[in-house]
Amino acid sequence: MTDGLFRGLPAIEPGTVWLVGAGPGDPGLLTLHAVHAIGQADVIVYDALVNATCLELARPGAKLEYAGKRGGKPSAKQRDISLRLVELARAGKRVVRLKGGDPFVFGRGGEEAKALFDHGIAFRIVPGVTAGIGGLAYAGIPVTHRDVNHCVTFLTGHDSGGVVPDQIDWDAIARGSPVIVMYMAMKHIASIVDNLMRAGRSVDEPVAIVCNATTDQQQVLETTLGQAEQDLIVAGLSPPAIVVVGGVVPMRQMLDWMGHGLFERMGRAAE
Structure with missing residues (x-):
């Protein structure tokens, strides 16, 4: 039955990055595209506000990399996160950048997508429910x-x-x-x-x-x-x-x- 839900949905190609919105917290608000992407990824680079339950949807053997940014706390620099996505894609990985809410609503998804474009990396945007x-x-x-x-x-x-x-x-x-x-x-x-x-x-x-x-x-x-x-x-x-x-x-x-x-x-x- 689960396989039927994903029938016809696109696969993540090696060497590409999907910028995926995880929604505001409740895993039930993930879209089918988001769930399908998480289950295919070789590497998931996720934010601080992503519910840990969402990460349980990753396939066995997938690598989970934390790249959270929280105000007032030590955080990864945005440039470093963007370049890491480029590095992973160039290594032939199927990459999901999992972001709380929607990637394009105060989520810096536009910055990351532009970095991928500048480096010639194919990407897809999967919108999420914004908080x-x-x-x-x-x-x-x-x-x-x-x-x-x-x-x-x-x-x-x-x-x-x-x-x-x-x-x-x-x-x-x-x-x-x-x-x-x-x-x-x-x-x-x-x-x-x-x-x-x-x-x-x-x-x-x-x-x-x-x-x-x-x-x-x-x-x-x-x-x-x-x-x-x-x-x-x-x-x-x-x-x-x-x-x-x-x-x-x-x-x-x-x-x-x-x-x-x-x-x-x-x-x-x-x-």
């Missing part, structure tokens, strides 16, 4: 709802130097985007919420912070822009996390289908 959509869905928060928003903005909370990107036009985003979804934003949450409030967003605007999205360790904090920094400290949450700002957050009160891991907004329990 900014799938993670919020597991928290019961729709990233769009026609009664709330007709657009959404995705942004990263830090650049390659580990600081809030100075290219972000906070005024334009605050005015034009009813819902804002932020990756890697916890470290600089104070600066980010200050930027949004100075640009005109209300201190009472709903915010949700979803940590370890789609996993058994998922935790969700509901708060507001004005209280987000303090509530986050009290809750003691830590990355990886997705932060969402906007009117879709309160819909969680109806749509929290998982029904666990909820941190009530500070003070609500005392009502």
Whole structure:
């Protein structure tokens, strides 16, 4: 039956690299292409946010190489990771570069693909479920709802130097985007919420912070822009996390289908 699922799917050719999205954490969110690729690979170069269960799908004898990058911790340099992919491909290996979420959504997949192109290495992109959509869905928060928003903005909370990107036009985003979804934003949450409030967003605007999205360790904090920094400290949450700002957050009160891991907004329990 399993073989039938993969019938007609492409094989990884020796000397090529597949950049594969592993999704936000729940192995059930892997695509068929992703599962098929993992099972064929000679070498899997995987990220820190890849669920270890996904690696159990590797064939016997496959080599697993860790190449995780976590903010504030010793990490492999991006250039070294890209060149390692080139080296493995030139050695005739069938290579899977397994990345959390989607390779092309704040995952540096574009940089790695460009390096492969520059070195004449054939590659394939296998999209994955990105945390900014799938993670919020597991928290019961729709990233769009026609009664709330007709657009959404995705942004990263830090650049390659580990600081809030100075290219972000906070005024334009605050005015034009009813819902804002932020990756890697916890470290600089104070600066980010200050930027949004100075640009005109209300201190009472709903915010949700979803940590370890789609996993058994998922935790969700509901708060507001004005209280987000303090509530986050009290809750003691830590990355990886997705932060969402906007009117879709309160819909969680109806749509929290998982029904666990909820941190009530500070003070609500005392009502």
